[in-house]
Amino acid sequence: MDSERIEAIAADWFAKQQSGQWTSADQAEFDLWLAAATAHRVAFIRLDAAWRSASRLQVLGAGVPEGVIPERRSWGYSLLRRKQAAAADVASDAISRAGWRSSKSLRAIAACAVVAIGVTIGVQSWRPSAEEHQTAVGGMDTVPLADGSRITLSTDSRVRVMLSANERRIELEKGEAFFDVAKDKSRPFVVVAGDRRVIAVGTQFSVRRNDEDVRVVVTEGRVRFANDQDPPAAVPLQLDAGAIARATAGSVMVREQAVKEAEQLLSWRNGFLMFRDTALTEAVAEFNRYNQRKIVIADDAIADIRIGGSFRVDNIDAFLWLLENGFPVRARHQQDAVVLSAR
Amino acid sequence: MTLAPDPSSIDQWFAAEILPHEAALMRYLTRVWPDHAEVKDLRQDVYVRVYESAARVRPATPRAFLFATARNLMVDRLRRERIVPIDFTEDLEALNVYIDEISPERRLGAREELQRLVQAFDALSDKCREVMWLRRVEGLSQRDTAARLGMHEGAVESQLARGVRALAQAVFGRVARPESEDDAKQRREARNG
Numbered sequence: 001m002d003s004e005r006i007e008a009i010a011a012d013w014f015a016k017q018q019s020g021q022w023t024s025a026d027q028a029e030f031d032l033w034l035a036a037a038t039a040h041r042v043a044f045i046r047l048d049a050a051w052r053s054a055s056r057l058q059v060l061g062a063g064v065p066e067g068v069i070p071e072r073r074s075w076g077y078s079l080l081r082r083k084q085a086a087a088a089d090v091a092s093d094a095i096s097r098a099g100w101r102s103s104k105s106l107r108a109i110a111a112c113a114v115v116a117i118g119v120t121i122g123v124q125s126w127r128p129s130a131e132e133h134q135t136a137v138g139g140m141d142t143v144p145l146a147d148g149s150r151i152t153l154s155t156d157s158r159v160r161v162m163l164s165a166n167e168r169r170i171e172l173e174k175g176e177a178f179f180d181v182a183k184d185k186s187r188p189f190v191v192v193a194g195d196r197r198v199i200a201v202g203t204q205f206s207v208r209r210n211d212e213d214v215r216v217v218v219t220e221g222r223v224r225f226a227n228d229q230d231p232p233a234a235v236p237l238q239l240d241a242g243a244i245a246r247a248t249a250g251s252v253m254v255r256e257q258a259v260k261e262a263e264q265l266l267s268w269r270n271g272f273l274m275f276r277d278t279a280l281t282e283a284v285a286e287f288n289r290y291n292q293r294k295i296v297i298a299d300d301a302i303a304d305i306r307i308g309g310s311f312r313v314d315n316i317d318a319f320l321w322l323l324e325n326g327f328p329v330r331a332r333h334q335q336d337a338v339v340l341s342a343r
Numbered sequence: 344m345t346l347a348p349d350p351s352s353i354d355q356w357f358a359a360e361i362l363p364h365e366a367a368l369m370r371y372l373t374r375v376w377p378d379h380a381e382v383k384d385l386r387q388d389v390y391v392r393v394y395e396s397a398a399r400v401r402p403a404t405p406r407a408f409l410f411a412t413a414r415n416l417m418v419d420r421l422r423r424e425r426i427v428p429i430d431f432t433e434d435l436e437a438l439n440v441y442i443d444e445i446s447p448e449r450r451l452g453a454r455e456e457l458q459r460l461v462q463a464f465d466a467l468s469d470k471c472r473e474v475m476w477l478r479r480v481e482g483l484s485q486r487d488t489a490a491r492l493g494m495h496e497g498a499v500e501s502q503l504a505r506g507v508r509a510l511a512q513a514v515f516g517r518v519a520r521p522e523s524e525d526d527a528k529q530r531r532e533a534r535n536g
Contacts, residue, residue, distance in 0.1 A: 003387035011504035018478070019485045019500050042357070042390040049358035050511035054479050057460055061480035067491075069476045072465040131484065146482050163482065 003039070010043035014051070017144050020131075024140045052148055052182075134158040135175070138290045138314060140268070148182030149189065154208075154268050155290045155313070163187075175289075176208035178269055181221075195228040196247055199236070206266050216245045217265050225252070273311050280305040280329075283319075284340070291316055292336075299342040302329055353398050360405035361393055365515035368413060375417060385420075389413045463513030467506055470494075474502035475510075 013030055016022065034041050064070050133143050135153045143151045146163055153159065157175020162168075168184070170177075172193040181189045183202030191198040193209040203221025207214065216225055218239045225245055226236035237252060239245055242259045245252055264274040268290075275283050281303045284295045290313040297303055305327050311319050320338065323329040330343040368389065372382045392412050393402075402408035467475060473492055477483040478499070485503075489496045 003383045006387070007508060008504075011508045014507055015500045015504035018503060019496070021485075021496075038391045038394050039387050041354070042387070042394055045354050045358055046362060046511050046515065047507050049362055050514045051479070051507050053514050054460060054464075054510055056457055057464065057480050058482070060457065060461065061476075066481070069473050072472075075461070 003043070006037075006039055006043050007047075009033070010040065010047055013044065014047050020143075022142060022144065024142065027142050048148075055147070131161045132158065133161065137292055140271070145182075147184055147187070150180040152178040152180075152269055154178070172207050172209050174209060176206060176215075176268075178204070178206040178266055180204050197226045197228065199224040199226065205239075212249050214247045216243075216247075217262050218243045219259055219263055219266065227252075267310070268313060271313055273313055274309075275311075276308050277306050278308065279303070280307060280323075280340075283307055287311075287313075287316060287319060290314060293338065294336070295320075295338045295340060297340050299340070301342045302327070302340060305329070353394065356397065356401065356405075357390075357394055361390070361409055362515050364406050364409055366517040368409060369516060371410065371413060372417075385413075385416070389416055392416060459513065459517070460510075463510055466513070467509055471502045471506045471509070474499050475506040478503055479506075 013033065016026060017030070034044065060075060064075055133141065133151070133153060135141050135155060135157050137156045139153075139155055141153045143153065143161070145151065145161060145168070147168060149168070151159060151161070151170065154176040157177055158173040159177055160171040160173065162171070166187060168187050168189045170179070170189070170191045172191055177191075179189070179191060179200070181200050181203050185201060189200045191200075191207050193207055193214045194212055196214045198205065198207055198216055200221065200223045203218070203223055205216060205218040205220075205223050207216050209215075216223065216239060218241050220241050222238060222240050224236040225239055225247070227234075227247070237245065237254070239254065240256075242257050242262045243254055244257065244262055244265065245254045247253075264276065267274045273283075273286050273290075275286075281297060284297060288294045293316065295316065307322070307327070309322065316338065320331045323340065324331055324343075328343045330341050332339045332341070365386070369382065369386065372385050372389075373379060376382055376385060389409070389412055393409055396402070396408075396412070464472065464475065470492075474488060474494075477488045477491060478485070483491065485496050485499050488494075489499045492499070
């Protein structure tokens, strides 16, 4: 297929990802298209990289009143030439010395330039935008953010996204989300779950919240895990790739594992639940998060049975079959629930 | 045992080390290849080869590797399609990469980079430019952009697709859309008004 056609298709995919209506079915189809030919992949990388580099325009856009689309040649050019913005000149010379390819440092210095420009011509700062995203029970959704990061929401989860000039802030109201954070040293990425906050620069991790119980799993890079209840001078906990932190109201327990093992806790991203020597109560609780029809354990005797295996999140039947055939468990199907008892 | 490099890190490498040389690559391909209409397809094939090769072994000097790959690809093509008889040394000469194509590009200052982006933006057609401004510079959602501009969301999405293609052309190819009649008129009016 010729390059024009491929580029057009890549652009359609890109625009769809930015649309705010991206579903996991879209993601699956996109992954297939991407994997089908290297030419697809390369075309997409190129568009993605161009989009990212355009974030530098936000610096110049800060000089334009909010809600106004400037006429051609009425923005940017004068700001770039303006003699009064001496601070901006200094900043952009610094950028030249740093080298044009490093967009990270460019953004960091550009952020300083925004402040300088703001001082000289009295400009409004960026308006932070707030978006809410939610999944139903059994649902999953990937949300691409304007900064290039991605949030994958698990079942029955809700987040509020607020990106502003100084900070990228996500409030996890309930459920679990996996974060693939784009590097931006000028704006820390902060996930707030109740009193807890997870701070990252460029990394991959998940946060799960159940009221005040918070679990963090880091699969790449490093995050800092802080508690708003701690005194201001307290040093936040540092979690590296492979770390699993479980925090309750007063305490945090950290376990460090190989990344591959930590990732098993995040197998829901592929639609699987992986159990390894897991107590039945815990396994059942996991399944119940993804399904309307709940499993109930009626007998204390079976609560501590240990199970292992990999199950599709919506395939309760396979799970029940295993229980009835591998363990002394009986499953009785009722209208809205499945009751497990000792056999 | 060899570990396959993580695809997303090759993606990043590709964007950081190969794409910045696109303008120089295009100049080279355009100079050498007889059919100008095929140059974009050629570029795609060069990129594919470079990407797949880098997935196995990361080249030590990306720019040199890019040009070597481009040269080899054209030699293969020319031989296969028998467009030009390769035995003649003067034909091989044409494939040599000129020193100013291969040597490190004059680094654009940050101001020039920004200026190029601004020009690329302003070269977009009206609707496309409005959509790209609101979506990319102001950070408005697709839904809000559609409401602001009185468009269907699908139309906003299409304009974004067009806009990001034009941006890529300007950022990497360093080619903004040539000035249209409208733009020239606007410029004259701005000067005289």
